[in-house]
Amino acid sequence: MSxxxxxxxxxxxxxxxxxxxxRAMMTATKLLLKGVDPEAYTAASPxxxxxxxxxxxxxAEWGIKL
Amino acid sequence: MQSRTAFSLAHDPEVAAxxxxxxxxxxxPRLLVYFASPVLDHAELSARFKAAFPAADCIGCTTxxxxxxxQMLKKSVVAMALPVETVAEAAVAVVRDVRSGDAxxxxxxxxxxxxxxxxxxxxxxxxxxxxxxxxxSGMEESVMETLGDVTDVVFIGGSAGDDLAFRSTRVxxxxxxxxxxxxxxxxxxxxxxxxxxxxxxxxxxxxxxxxKVDEATRTVLEFNGRAAADAYAEALGVPREDLATRFMSNPxxxxxxxxxxxxxxxxxxxxxxxxxxxxxxxxxxxSVLQSTQIVEDTTRALANECANGPVSAIINFHCILRTLELxxxxxxxxxxRVFADVAMVGFSTYGEQFVGHIxxxxxxxxxx
Numbered sequence: 531m532s533x534x535x536x537x538x539x540x541x542x543x544x545x546x547x548x549x550x551x552x553r554a555m556m557t558a559t560k561l562l563l564k565g566v567d568p569e570a571y572t573a574a575s576p577x578x579x580x581x582x583x584x585x586x587x588x589x590a591e592w593g594i595k596l
Numbered sequence: 597m598q599s600r601t602a603f604s605l606a607h608d609p610e611v612a613a614x615x616x617x618x619x620x621x622x623x624x625p626r627l628l629v630y631f632a633s634p635v636l637d638h639a640e641l642s643a644r645f646k647a648a649f650p651a652a653d654c655i656g657c658t659t660x661x662x663x664x665x666x667q668m669l670k671k672s673v674v675a676m677a678l679p680v681e682t683v684a685e686a687a688v689a690v691v692r693d694v695r696s697g698d699a700x701x702x703x704x705x706x707x708x709x710x711x712x713x714x715x716x717x718x719x720x721x722x723x724x725x726x727x728x729x730x731x732x733s734g735m736e737e738s739v740m741e742t743l744g745d746v747t748d749v750v751f752i753g754g755s756a757g758d759d760l761a762f763r764s765t766r767v768x769x770x771x772x773x774x775x776x777x778x779x780x781x782x783x784x785x786x787x788x789x790x791x792x793x794x795x796x797x798x799x800x801x802x803x804x805x806x807x808k809v810d811e812a813t814r815t816v817l818e819f820n821g822r823a824a825a826d827a828y829a830e831a832l833g834v835p836r837e838d839l840a841t842r843f844m845s846n847p848x849x850x851x852x853x854x855x856x857x858x859x860x861x862x863x864x865x866x867x868x869x870x871x872x873x874x875x876x877x878x879x880x881x882x883s884v885l886q887s888t889q890i891v892e893d894t895t896r897a898l899a900n901e902c903a904n905g906p907v908s909a910i911i912n913f914h915c916i917l918r919t920l921e922l923x924x925x926x927x928x929x930x931x932x933r934v935f936a937d938v939a940m941v942g943f944s945t946y947g948e949q950f951v952g953h954i955x956x957x958x959x960x961x962x963x964x
Contacts, residue, residue, distance in 0.1 A: 546748070553720065553748055556951055559852050560744045563737075563952040565877040569852070591745050593716070 533573040538585045538596060539566065545594045564588055597623060599682050599909035599939045599963070603664045603674040609637050612673045613644035625649055625677035627686050627783065629726075629911060630656035631943035632673040634758045638766045639773035641673065646771030652677075653686045655779050657728040657767040660757030660916040661944030666936035668919070668928040671759070676941035682909060682963055685784035687711050690769050694735040694778050700742055707782050715747035718782070723749045724789055724961060726911070728767045729778035731755030731946030734814065736953035737875040739778060744951065749782065752791060752961050754913035754945035755953075765946070785963050787908065792960040793950050794897040795858050796918075797849065797885035802831045804848065809878040814862075815871045823868035828861070831884050840864055844917060847956055848882040856885055860917055860955035873917075873955045874947060890918055891930045894958060898934060901962055909963040910935065912942025917956045919944040 539561065547554035558568045566584055589596050602619025604612040616630070628649050632641055638658055645654045656675075664674040687710035689703040708714055725743065729736055736755055743751050756765035769779045804827055808818035819827035829836040832846055840863070849856025859882060860873045876882070901907060912935070922928045948959040 550721075555853060556720075556748065556750065559857070559951050560741075562850060562852050562880070563744075563857070563877075564741065565880055567880055570881070 630675035642768035657756035659943035663942035684786040691778040725751035727753030755947035
């Protein structure tokens with residue numbers, strides 16, 4: 531399976547940014563600093579369970595329901 | 597009324613504070629920001645500023661050099677008075693022990709109590725955060741990450757210095773001075789504000805992936821599965837024994853949107869690892885950078901900002917490694933002149949904060 535990481539990143543950024551481009555950029559930077567590089571994943575990226583778990587943890591910390 | 601800056605070269609806190617208070621007149625600040633060499637008694641200086649401006653929030657820290665409109669200074673005190681026409685509202689809290697999550701949570705609750713809202717709901721388009729943090733703590737990443745988790749407000753700031761003694765730094769708030777601490781200030785500027793993060797590097801398009809990291813000591817043990825120093829030296833095409841001589845001109849960058857969050861190497865360890873001045877995440881690819889011209893790059897970056905309208909105040913968090921490079925190249929006077937026409941105050945930091953913790957960067961808050 532593939533694409534779940536990018537989809538999850540996109541969802542987190544979309545919810546946190548709430549339509550604001552600057553906030554979207556800041557959110558992407560925060561993800562990078564937390565150890566998930568949004569630019570490193572595409573729809574073809576394999577569904578690495580470690581990265582997906584990390585994203586779920588971040589989403590929970592930010593109060594985002596996936 | 598516009599923000600105003602002043603400085604003093606006196607080492608007696610009473611004399612320095614008096615000179616600065618006189619230099620800031622007739623401004624009645626809503627916020628006073630000051631940066632001082634550790635040659636001055638920081639506790640006394642802090643108390644004197646608060647006594648002079650009891651109605652203002654007064655925040656500051658010790659430095660490794662100071663900046664003020666038109667000048668880079670050493671062993672001085674610099675200050676900026678921001679009137680209510682510039683900063684409409686301010687809340688200040690102290691993290692009394694930066695190693696304590698409870699202390700940070702308490703400071704966050706204090707800010708929230710002052711402004712009457714949870715930080716999570718505060719509009720980042722209307723508010724900005726300042727942070728001054730102990731530069732010897734190694735806790736900048738943790739504190740910034742927590743702040744980034746609880747709010748979308750951007751916190752910008754610097755790690756306090758101690759004139760390169762690397763023993764002890766101090767931060768201060770409202771007349772009190774603290775060690776092992778951080779000061780957080782949540783501001784609602786009365787004018788539009790922006791951020792300028794500038795670093796003078798190009799991407800060499802050579803990549804190193806940390807494959808083994810000791811995050812607690814900010815040390816990379818391996819890049820690309822090899823001893824970190826060997827892989828780094830190979831990427832630069834230099835013998836390993838010469839690697840440290842290239843650290844300042846060839847740090848690494850965490851790339852986002854085509855721009856680096858600079859990670860500066862500090863030392864090669866006995867085991868062939870590399871200790872950095874900021875945290876490195878395992879598995880996140882880094883790019884090798886090449887330094888360019890700080891004065892020219894900063895002039896251009898500031899001109900781009902000023903092309904969008906006048907800037908009334910700048911608070912400049914300027915990496916000590918940039919200062920050292922400017923000193924080596926005899927360009928400190930030229931760098932100071934970049935800011936000759938604007939009210940600017942800043943200091944040479946042991947690290948900069950902008951969303952995260954970074955190195956070899958000038959992170960600036962610009963108020964229109």
